[in-house]
Amino acid sequence: MSTETDKLHLKIPSFTDEIENTIRELGDNFRLLDLISDDYVSATPTSGDYLITKRLYNTSPIYGGYVGWVNVRTGKAAQMWRSLKAYKNGDYIIPNSDNGHVYICIQSGQSALTEPVFPVSTGIEFNDTRKSSTWAVTTQYKLNDIVLPTIENGRFYICIQAGESGNTEPPWQQVDGATTYDKNASWATYRICMWKEAGSAALFYPFGKIG
Template sequence: MSTLTTRLGLIKPEHSDETHQTILDLSQNFDIIDAAAERYAPAPPISGNHTIRDRIWNERPAVGSYAGWICTRTGRAAPAWTGLTSYSLGQTIVPTADNGHYYECIQAGYSAVQEPTFPVTSGTEVEDTKAATTWTANKAYAQNEVVFPTIDNGRFYVCTVAGDSGMFEPVWATSNGYITNDGTVAWSSYRIAKWREAGVSTMFRPFGKIE
């Protein structure tokens, strides 16, 4: 009867084991060894699921940097949110300031200029439109201010040329990046992205400062 090794739990076949079962056992051993192998990267991971104690070695160690990064929280890795970025359905992100959660894009579109306040309740949704206000006539707008049309069209508009809005609401462009002229203001059009809380995000911390 086969036995297990102490540290990795590898299967040690016996000469009496069937050939087919021995091959399956050895295949399982290879998977275990591969999972336990040291990993190298230039930075902490931004994709995949990771378990506490997972360790990534810095493939470019240098004085003043770290030997690597270690997982201190089991979860999923994702890139940090960035402003005015196109996101596709199913893409995932984490907030720029860790809150222990990651978020899945449930409506393809663009992030706004300012990062939204991401909810931490499971499955909660949020539109990526922080600081947006409804368009107003005869108003001074600064660059990067964000508005909605008075009638919702699923888009937000970013001020790219500061100025004063017109007396009447413009006909809003409905293609990403297209410009709407409004008095002396110019607005760029973006489809609204929407996020849903999707679970626990992983956390990697650096270790081994190289002096």
Template structure:
């Protein structure tokens, strides 16, 4: 038997007919139907709906379940890798969760220390197995004018938790007792209102899959 280039189906041709075993040919054709069934039924309404943590090879096709004028027949994988959702702000992530950056750099990132994402994405490092924090804010300053969205850490250098400014104002002359505040709790620092959040640690673990649309329907 010979093998096709695309789906790697085993087929009998004129040149291989005399040498093919009948029983083996029937079995191989059954395997071909199984491959075709899997190939044809892989479809979705949107790439965003794909199951996370699944590997997709280059050339894999995902058919559009709801084709319509102006949309596409489907999507094809142009970069092999693991499917993951885009990083989202203000979201709790657990150890083992996978994300890809909102501005795709091809990387796949795993949460290795649980916590809550910030209002803006971190700088996603590009070296494999490199770990980095969600937030790399500044050290708290006394009697400083803070704006909504500012992020700070205690002056003792700890970066396990970060503090998000929810109400603008001037900080106190004395530093707050950060350790006495519960996680995900708002508290007052003079006229500033902070919210405590646990800092996520991310690690680049591989490559995320990239799907590109094909076959635009006019």
């Protein structure tokens, strides 16, 4: 009958154990050793799930730098939100100012120009169309204004030619990048990206100042 080591609780096979059971226990040992082995990275991760206290060691330590990074919050690592970036279903992001949460894309599309106000309630869904307004007749629009059609079509439009809108709503283009002409103004077409709050975000801090 096998026994265990004190610290890692690795299995120590006995000479009387069956061969199949011994091989299975040794396999479990190897998996555990692999799990706790040191990981080396060049920067904090932008994907993956990490437990609190997880340490990642710097592949290129220099004088004045750090030995590595330690995670202080169990959660998922993700890239920071970026403006006018194409996202697809299943992509994860975190806000540029940490709020402890991570968000998953549930509708492929393009982010807007201004970072959303990220909700922190569990499972909340929201569109990435901050600072948009519903299109209006004979209105002076300026470069980078964002409008939504009066009848929702899953797209938002960014002003690429400043000017006054017409006295009737234009027939909005629905192909990404296509231009809608609106009297003196022109609009570029983007599919709305939708996000959902998806739990806790990992948070890494540097440790081990060198020098």
